[in-house]
Amino acid sequence: MPDGQENIPHLLKEFIPQGTFFTQVVNRGILGHYVATASLVTGVYETFNNFATVAPDNPTVFEYFRKELHRPASDAWVVAPSNGFSLIGESSHSSHGAGLGAGVILPKRLLAAALAANDSSGYDHLLRDNYESPVYAPALGVSDEQLHQMAQMLKLSVADFAAHARSLRSPDELSVYVARQLMRQLAPSLLWITLHDIDVAHSGTYSLYVDAIQRSDRLCGEIWQMIQSEPEYAGKTTMFILPDFGRDSDTAAGGNGFQHHRTGDAFSRTTWMMVRGAGVRENVLVDRPVESTDLVPTLGSLFGFSPDSSHGKVLPEVL
Template identity: 60%
Template sequence: MFHRSILPQQIAASRRDFLRGAIGAISASTVRSGFAAPLSGIVQPTQKTIVVTFGGGARDEETFAEEGQENIPNLLHTLLPQGTFFTQVRNGGILGHYVATASIVTGVYERFNNFIAQPPPNPTLFEYYRRALKRPVTDTWVIAPSNGFQKIGGSSNARFGPQYGAGVILPKRLLSTAMQKTSTGADLQHLLQDNYEMPEYQVLSTSQDRELHLEALESTLRLSVADFVKHAQTLDSADELSLFITRRLMDQQAPSLMMLTLHDMDVAHSGAYSLYIDAIRRADRLCAELWQAVQSHPEYRDRTTVYIMPDFGRDADDDPSGNGFQHHRTGSDMARTTWLLAMGPHVRQNVVVERPIESIDLVPTVGCRLGFSTDTPGRCIEELR
């Protein structure tokens, strides 16, 4: 078990050792290798990128440690051998879900109020991408279960802004709107839980807002209200609904840049350990299903890079100022040190990298790979260039 006094590099070394025992194929020389040589060749505009974040993350005790590996069989045995795994990703910003995710997509540690729906002040990955490569609005999408993420598609930056932003689809909002238009008696209220840190987060529900979301449901996803609710009735979670929306977008529009936020494991804030474990296992399965969908889709196969990364971690059990798995209040190394898995045609397989990187490095890394510049303090991850 990790103690809060353990340094990030010790956490990284422990993850390496756990992985060596779990998948067996990683050699010591590979684990300790430095930069992977960049692959030559010009990246074509048809390259696609999918970013997956975990809302709140999960501790090593429930994932990469020996006692937790049973919860992530797909990550360990199917996905990690196909990609490059970074054991030490540092989040130096605010440990709140919206602001931390905004930091990931801007490449800047944002400092705004985590509980107010506002656009990030700094340009997002989506804006850099669309403006530099002249991509249409239908080419970038964010699928975010929490309604608090409604403004994450575009920044308030005067040089960029919503005109270059991504479309944001809030599956919970779509479900809520659809339920109001049908006579279904299904009990789907558990899918409408918005934010376990602040469950009373205000959800916009004006008639104009409902109509906009119905229009998105029917025009963008090409789903009727009845179809959507029928599918929703078979789901166990909001994350399941989000993956359904993601796959629908892949089929209907084949966007080149998407971000999917999995948020179920944030149920940890309620103190229900069993539900937290269930959510980890579900996220593990959904990541594998997403990768399988990418590999089997003619528009995505062999041209898509997938990045999977928690927004941050959680507190240690023995930290007197925290609440263990339930919260992420202390700002300790356990809460700040996460990981990154990258998979794709240009990414080296079965490689583990221990050197420290930061969560804000993702935006410049995608820019380096796709051929556009970003004005951020983050750095391009050389192993993924």
């Protein structure tokens, strides 16, 4: 809407003119964040319980990528906001087998472990796990050894990590900080970052929602700048940005405006996607409706693998 445009200057003034913009990406699946993100990752509308700690049923993009292109574990990573996403890197699908998925970094879990020995008060804003689940998220432990291994891999001392986190305002900023370390130290070819601050909308506080929209827009711009400033990525990287789904219409009788995504109306199902980077056409608008499940087949065409189980279609506009 025109009155919201001032909140997303990076997407509007940088990404749209310099990329290909799909104006209608429809999600026909379940509108819960974990199951919807798992559907994006598999290219199949997954049907498991959104609040269960389960792996996706269908092979993930990470498994196709690693198995067919013979890539090592260090080449595919997920940085995710919520402890509930711990199993998103690898499916339970039998034909793909264990050990071929992506490593999943849960920055909040790392931070919680880093703080475990100390007083963690004052970090509640970074450790908040999700804005939606009425149930307390299961505490997934990280051993000291795992924490130190991860810190070593990211070339961060546990103390530095905790100290840096203190200067950050939100979980998404913590995720982008971890992603930056990952890009510098391991330079994975396939990196999936999920941002979640926007879901503060569930609190019903419009100003916090707008603040999170502005922050997400800024972080998208920062991720692009990170790509351009790293020699392993600059000039040869494609960035896809898309929401998992939308939010209820302001006027749907069964909803409560922006607050939730429960009605399943057109607004809650219809979003967009921006693609920017190497070889992507600039300033192109694609108005035909496409689906969330089209992402994985499109990544398959770009990378050169075949997501056989995906139900989506390749988007020729970005090839």
